[in-house]
Amino acid sequence: MTAVQPTILATCGGLTGGAWTDSAYGPLLHHAIELARVEGRAPRVTHINTAGGDQRHIEGAELEAARAAGVNATHLRLFPHPNLEDMRAHLLAQDVVWVSGGSLANLLALWRLHGLDHLLAEAWRSGVVLAGGSAGAVCWHEGGTTASFGPGIAPLADGLGLVPGSLAVHYDSDPNRRPAHQSAVGAGVLPDGYALDEGVGLVYRGTDVVDVIAERPGVSAWRVRRTADGGVEETRIVPRVLGTPTADAPDLSPTSTARNQIEEARTPR
Numbered sequence: 001m002t003a004v005q006p007t008i009l010a011t012c013g014g015l016t017g018g019a020w021t022d023s024a025y026g027p028l029l030h031h032a033i034e035l036a037r038v039e040g041r042a043p044r045v046t047h048i049n050t051a052g053g054d055q056r057h058i059e060g061a062e063l064e065a066a067r068a069a070g071v072n073a074t075h076l077r078l079f080p081h082p083n084l085e086d087m088r089a090h091l092l093a094q095d096v097v098w099v100s101g102g103s104l105a106n107l108l109a110l111w112r113l114h115g116l117d118h119l120l121a122e123a124w125r126s127g128v129v130l131a132g133g134s135a136g137a138v139c140w141h142e143g144g145t146t147a148s149f150g151p152g153i154a155p156l157a158d159g160l161g162l163v164p165g166s167l168a169v170h171y172d173s174d175p176n177r178r179p180a181h182q183s184a185v186g187a188g189v190l191p192d193g194y195a196l197d198e199g200v201g202l203v204y205r206g207t208d209v210v211d212v213i214a215e216r217p218g219v220s221a222w223r224v225r226r227t228a229d230g231g232v233e234e235t236r237i238v239p240r241v242l243g244t245p246t247a248d249a250p251d252l253s254p255t256s257t258a259r260n261q262i263e264e265a266r267t268p269r
Helices: 027-035 056-069 087-092 104-114 116-125 177-186
Strands: 007-011 015-017 023-025 044-048 072-076 096-099 129-133 143-146 154-156 166-168 193-196 200-205 208-214 221-226 232-237 262-267
Touching (some): 007 027, 015 056, 023 056, 027 096, 027 129, 027 200, 056 072, 104 116, 104 143, 104 154, 154 177, 177 221, 177 232
Parallel strands (some): 007 129, 143 166, 166 193
Antiparallel strands (some): 007 200, 143 154, 193 221, 200 208, 221 232, 232 262
């Protein structure tokens, strides 16, 4: 076991542009490795790109970024068939599993077809850090909003449910995301949950959010709740910028107020 408790890092992040390489591990991906508490050897990270169709050129960029970061990286792919004879043994030997974005609906369907959903849940309970960006963040929740079914944003209430509630991603970069997610939560199609701007992540210990982090200042996470009258209430959470002490983390308790870096704002559905 590497992580202290079953740990998930759900983000809008991942690879960034590299200086001497085409791609580099971004701050959120590095933080996933830190959560695994690896000592005395190179961290082991498996990348899963099911949502993007297991494209080999993406794998090449990830492997180059991993080498530059001093990481022992591998890939688990399902196209055209699983590339590992024993997926369970491989996953249980990892420190971090990083899941990239793409089609959330296709990811969930293929994982369930191959039994990968159960294997990842076992790895999570064993201390392997599960992490990812976009579809690779939403998948761990009960559901979320997605562009899997076309250019519009639609709810999908059939996530893995390792952590409770719903998740929306790309909240500040895609103008269609916020109204679609608010509509789904307000109508009760999706449960209450969170939403993330670009570069923001949620750290779960077990099923509780214990830290909200960001690659840079000026971005936010949002607590999204359905009100008794069928409207939606959003609570802005100012993340802790990576590199600052954990003591600066936002207070996520139900009684937290604006002085604890939480700013409440009721918004129409």
